[in-house]
Amino acid sequence: MEGRAAESSAEQYSAERCTDESVEASVEAMFREERGRLLASLVRRFGDLDLAEEVASEAVEAALVHWPVDGVPARPGAWLLTTARRKAVDRLRRDQVYAARLAILQVEAERADPASPADAGGDLPDERLQLFFTCAHPALPADDRGALTLRCLAGLTTPEVARAFLVPPATMAQRIVRAKRKIREARIPFRVPGTDELPQRLPGVLQVIYSIFTEGYVASSGPRLQRPDLAEEAIRLARILRRLLPGEREVAGLLGLMLLVHARREARTGPEGEIVLLEHQDRGLWDQAMIEEGRGLVVAALSGGLPGPYGVQAAISALHDEAVDVESTDWPQIVALYDVLLVLTPSPVVALNRAAAVAMRDGPEAGLALLDDLAEEPRLRGHHPYPATRADLLHRLGRLPEAAIAYREALDLACTEPERAHLRRRLAEIEQPG
Amino acid sequence: MKYMLLIYSGAGDSADACSFEDWVVYDKALKEAGVLVSGDALKDLTTATTVQVGPDGERTVTDGPFAETREVLGGIYVIDVPNLDVALEWAARCPGSRDGGAVVVRPVDEFGD
Numbered sequence: 438m439e440g441r442a443a444e445s446s447a448e449q450y451s452a453e454r455c456t457d458e459s460v461e462a463s464v465e466a467m468f469r470e471e472r473g474r475l476l477a478s479l480v481r482r483f484g485d486l487d488l489a490e491e492v493a494s495e496a497v498e499a500a501l502v503h504w505p506v507d508g509v510p511a512r513p514g515a516w517l518l519t520t521a522r523r524k525a526v527d528r529l530r531r532d533q534v535y536a537a538r539l540a541i542l543q544v545e546a547e548r549a550d551p552a553s554p555a556d557a558g559g560d561l562p563d564e565r566l567q568l569f570f571t572c573a574h575p576a577l578p579a580d581d582r583g584a585l586t587l588r589c590l591a592g593l594t595t596p597e598v599a600r601a602f603l604v605p606p607a608t609m610a611q612r613i614v615r616a617k618r619k620i621r622e623a624r625i626p627f628r629v630p631g632t633d634e635l636p637q638r639l640p641g642v643l644q645v646i647y648s649i650f651t652e653g654y655v656a657s658s659g660p661r662l663q664r665p666d667l668a669e670e671a672i673r674l675a676r677i678l679r680r681l682l683p684g685e686r687e688v689a690g691l692l693g694l695m696l697l698v699h700a701r702r703e704a705r706t707g708p709e710g711e712i713v714l715l716e717h718q719d720r721g722l723w724d725q726a727m728i729e730e731g732r733g734l735v736v737a738a739l740s741g742g743l744p745g746p747y748g749v750q751a752a753i754s755a756l757h758d759e760a761v762d763v764e765s766t767d768w769p770q771i772v773a774l775y776d777v778l779l780v781l782t783p784s785p786v787v788a789l790n791r792a793a794a795v796a797m798r799d800g801p802e803a804g805l806a807l808l809d810d811l812a813e814e815p816r817l818r819g820h821h822p823y824p825a826t827r828a829d830l831l832h833r834l835g836r837l838p839e840a841a842i843a844y845r846e847a848l849d850l851a852c853t854e855p856e857r858a859h860l861r862r863r864l865a866e867i868e869q870p871g
Numbered sequence: 872m873k874y875m876l877l878i879y880s881g882a883g884d885s886a887d888a889c890s891f892e893d894w895v896v897y898d899k900a901l902k903e904a905g906v907l908v909s910g911d912a913l914k915d916l917t918t919a920t921t922v923q924v925g926p927d928g929e930r931t932v933t934d935g936p937f938a939e940t941r942e943v944l945g946g947i948y949v950i951d952v953p954n955l956d957v958a959l960e961w962a963a964r965c966p967g968s969r970d971g972g973a974v975v976v977r978p979v980d981e982f983g984d
Contacts, residue, residue, distance in 0.1 A: 581962060623978045624872050626954035 446477045455819070468497050473677070474518050476589055477564040480627050483525055486571075486617055487588070491549060492528070496521035556825060566681045570638060573645040574625050574752030581616040582645045589612060590677065591670045601667045602652065639682075643691050643747060646674050650695050668699055686738045690748030693734030697754035700727035712859040718762040728758045749778045768798035786813040786822075793826050801830040821850035837867045873908060873951050873979035874958040879942040881971025889966035897966055901950065906961065912946035942973065950980065 439516045471494055478490035496517045529536040572585040583603065593601070599609035619625065629637040653667025675692040682688050694821040704718035713719075735755045738748030753774045760766035775791035788811055796804020808827050817823040828843035844864040851857045894912075901907040914936060925930045947972065952958050955976070962974040 574955075576959070624954045626956050628954075628956065630956075 448808060456695040468500075470673075470677075471517065472497060472588045472592040473565055474563060475521060476569045477566075477793055478562065479521055479525065480566045480568060480571075482522065484627065486620060486627075487524055488528065489521075490589075492521040492524040493517075495524050521580065532705060553596075558750040560824050563681065565677060569642050569678060569681075570629055571625055571627050573642040574620075575638075575641055576623065576625055577616050577619060578612075581612050582641075583649045584609060584612055585616050586645050586674065587649065587670060591674055593670070593809070601670070603683070603770060610746055627778075633714060637687060639687065642678070646671050646678070647691060647695070648749070649674070650699075654698070659708050668695070668702070670752060671695060672699060687747050689734045690738035690745055690751045693731045693751035694754055696727045696731035697751055697758050699733065700758060706855065710855055711862075712855050715757065720761065723758065728755075731755060731758070744777070744781075746782045749781065751772050765795070766792055766797070772798050784809055785816045786820070788814075789817060789820075789823055789826060796830055801833040805830045805834070819850055821847045821852075821856070821860075823847075824850070828863065832863070832867065841867050872953065873949055873981060874955075875977050875979055876948040876950065876958075876962050876965060877944055877975040877977065878948070878967035879973045879975065880912040880945045880967070881942070881973070885959045885981040889969060895966060898901065901948065901961070906952050906957075908949040908951050910946070913944060916918045916943050916983070945972075 453731060461867065475493045476489050477498065479493055480486055483489055499520050500513070500517060504695055516629060568589055569586070572589055573582050577585070584598050587598045587601065588595065594609050594615055596606045598613070599606040602609065604612075650668050650671035653669075653671060653769070672692065672695050673687065677696060679688050679692050700723050701718060702717075703724070704720065704722040705713060707713050731751065732755050735748065735751045738744060738751055743750075756767050756771050756774075771794045774790065775794055778787050779791060789808070792804050792807035792811070795807055805827070808823070808830070811817055811823070824843045825847035828840045828847060831837075831840035841864060844860055844867070848860045848864070852861055898907075898910065903908070910978045915932065916935070919935060920934055923933075925931065947959075948965070950958065950961055956979075958976050962968055962976050965974050968974040
């Protein structure tokens, strides 16, 4: 087999293979996206996620053995699929009972969803969209949807997923097995919801990607504030989804939002890992290319009809990213966007963010009055940004004893060490001025 | 694949609860789609009797159970459809899923499948 017309990824592979001992690891990483496509195609053909995962891995292993010797095939994706299918057929010949069960599954899958997959270019048809919907299916436990998406679509291994979510590998393995078992036993289908169902199902997929992003951004517990790997995986997933659903404005909104927030990653923490608030960030560290891309997506998300919540949040982020400092930020526009967001997704957390923006537009007293209106909200009880925001406003008004009480309240509720350290510093500023 | 839809009634029998007519329409739709395997409504909980047999073979028969929770199993359907999405679609159309009621969808374990 000649290694002509190799794809860029394949070229990269040949270049790295002579120089790097960890070639296997880098090829694994390179195959990540390929693996998602491969997996989706195999699931489509065999209707079984376990079988698809096993033979996809075997095909990648075979590629690692053969390609360095025989050269990279002209159509690597097709080579992998053919190899994997052959392995699947071998396995089914050995296990007749399993094969019979799969045959039934196949017939029923065709009965339910006779449409043939769309070809999205490349040397394999892109059938990943159905896998996105299966992994984010509302019948699966919410905690497991992100893990499954990272594994099946981002191509992370189970130990990598476990590390990302800060749980022991055995626990994560159990969760993934449980989720896959439900898919199999309750027969959650591998299918893209019809146009009429899409408005109901797409938000679930977006929610999974966004929760992977926020999990990476503010670890829910533990010493590190940011886990950029997870945030980047979420962005990668959203890029795939954007290619698969180019006409869905909320997909553009979500990708835009994540890029516009992630653009500030370098400025968000100091050398010791401490939190640097927006107002003190070195805006020269912001990633301008990422901001540019995000702004383009905001335009796509807000054009042509009522915007969705991700589009509006992306627009708010864009206004922050465009300003040279906090003072010149377009706060009236930000408040107006929060008004829209409150209509789209009424929630006390949105109201809290709106109050903070009002404080920037009209002064701390106006913000404080709005916060006081939210004092009885059960969903803000135990939510540390509420007392922390209140403390900052009281601080700005010079009401120091009250501010100290509110900082202490926030300290008791904050989960990550950088957040606690930040609150302790603010408290110290009040208690030991100068 | 067979799924059982377990229909639980809601907290209060509000005045706008679904009518007998709604159930007739739903029943007809299940039949016409060719997915209905069986379906039964249950009489109310005051007519229920519980039987338990202890390790020594002693039989205990008690009146009830009476609703300790507010949700009471009021009926079941078994449907045969290709996958969970289709089953959930039928569950959502079931009159029992509205007015505070709930429909629990459970795959039927078909041995030898």
